[in-house]
Amino acid sequence: MFFSNIIWIVMDYRYSNMLSEMKQSEIRELLKYASSDDVISFGGGMPNPQAFAIDDLKEIIDYLIENHGKDVFQYGSTAGIVTLRKEISKMLSETEKIKVSENNIIVTSGSQQGLYASAKVLCDPFDPVITEMPTYIGALSAYNANKVDIHGVEMDDDGIMTEKVEDEIRSLKNSGKPPKFIYVIPTFQNPSGRTMSLERRKHLLEISEENDIPIIEDNPYGELRYSGSRIPSIKSLDKNDSVVYMGTFSKIMTPGLRIGFIAGPQEFVDRINLLKQALDLATNTLSTYIAAEYLSRGIMKKQIPKSIDLYRRKRDIMLRALADHFPDDSEWTKPDGGMFLWARVNSRIDTTLMAKEAISRGVMYVSGSAFYPHMERRDEMRLNFTFPTDEKIEEGIKRLASLIREKTAHL
Ligand SMILES: Cc1ncc(COP(=O)(O)O)c(C=O)c1O
Known part of the structure; x- marks a missing residue:
């Protein structure tokens, strides 16, 4: 046969060591x-699709395409359109009593991107970080992809055990490598459903300030309260820019639009912005317009x-x-x-x-x-x-x- 003498040589890709230990979640x-x-x-x-405001979303999308077609299909700014950032600033002030200007907010492709990007801007490979244990599986993947050394600290029904956080910081400092940040999901935590008590939130903030270690507060579920009364977010107690706050519309609007955000100190947000220019240039423009309309029309509320x-x-x-x-x-x-x-x-x-x-x-x-x-x-x-x-x-x-x-x- 004509092809019988051809030897096929299959390309041998030399993959990076960086991701070789990562496994499919x-x-x-x-x-x-x-x-x-x-x-x-x-x-x-997954949120229940019954919770999606599909008719309202259809109306918004039709309106945007008819009236702003040139903009919604164009590249957008890396930080996200200013109307959305202003709406997020208003929402944070009303719901979480967090006062943050739109200039300190960057829109991300879901908060998953925020998790990856924040580890990237704060950590070099093998830098230690502290998390709750157990913690969100996506944070573990984002941190593993950055080759970060994850130190889990036990929780009880009041959230992460802050005395143990102090012990862990002390021991990491003694080994010459203090942790770069403390990552927590204080409200209705994924996976445990637990909520950190106010005392623990205050204590964690004190620990963070005393040791100069920022807190990353991830709060996708805070608006979904079915019983009990609201506990202030750590960010709302923060007077010294010690807390970077992460939010998402995935659980309260729809995950498919991939809208999340980071609110934090100016330099932190600027560095995320630089990194995002390398990751995706900007979050999906149409999604950012939809989210802005969804908030400004009061549909979220x-x-x-x-x-x-x-x-x-x-x-x-x-x-x-x-x-x-x-x-x-x-x-x-x-x-x-x-x-x-x-x-x-x-x-x-x-x-x-x-x-x-x-x-x-x-x-x-x-x-x-x-x-x-x-x-x-x-x-x-x-x-x-x-x-x-x-x-x-x-x-x-x-x-x-x-x-x-x-x-x-x-x-
Ligand atoms: C604690 C936590 N953070 C972040 C995310 C990522 O959400 P998204 O990327 O959809 O905004 C999730 C999703 O389940 C989560 O539970």
Whole structure:
């Protein structure tokens, strides 16, 4: 044959060492199953599409295309259009009592970009940082991609244990490498659903100021409160530019538009701006216009209470189902808001190993170990209650409980 003597040489790519240790996140892997009708998913962190104001969004998009077509499809400024930054500044002042000028705000492609970019502007490879333990899996990926040395500090029901933060800082300082920043999600934390107490927030701020270590406060869920009363954000208590605040519209508007933002000291924001010019030049222009209109028309204020009603009901259904079906030796958080609760089962059950079996029984969760910097615990799981239907929440918890009971019986 004509081709039989040709030897194909396949190119050998010499990939960077920087990313070679990164692995596909467990959530991304498991999300493949989330779309299957047979599997009830407590896995992803997805808002419920019923909470999307689709008619309002359609009206806004039609209006923007008809009236501002030349602008919305053009390149935008790296910081994000000024109308959106002004709206964000107003929103932060009204909701979180954070006073920040639009010049200290930069719009990002989701707060995920903010997490990556903030590590990049503050850290060199192998620099230590402190996080809650467990913490958001996407922060772990963003930090790992920057080769940052992550030091997790334990939490209890009042949030990160601030005395332990002091111990960790002391020990890192003694080793000659103080941490570059402290990353926290103080309100309705992902994954645990816990909220940091006011005392701990104040203490963390004191620690940050005494040691000259900035806090990165990530607050995607603060507006989604179903019970209890609001606790001031750390940024609202900050008088010395010690806190960089990160927000997102993903959970309170739609994640598909990819609108997040960072509010922080001028130099920090300027450095993020420089880096963003290398990452994507600017956040999607159309999305930034849509978000600005959504805020200025008051749709955010109208829509959030609807999401709260929907999610409160779902949280309560999940809490009821857990109380009815989970074995007595398990425990779980009872979050006042957000999207997740965190369950701990018999310590001899490995939830990482059990995850695949759970899928074969038609229910999916994310195992707790994925949220630890070094898989420190393996008997926990994160359960999302915002996405499944009410009936599926009840049924999914039943399926999970029966699997856990079987496992316990064979220990
Ligand atoms: C704590 C936390 N930070 C950041 C993000 C990223 O959100 P996005 O990039 O959609 O704004 C998430 C998403 O689940 C989150 O839970």
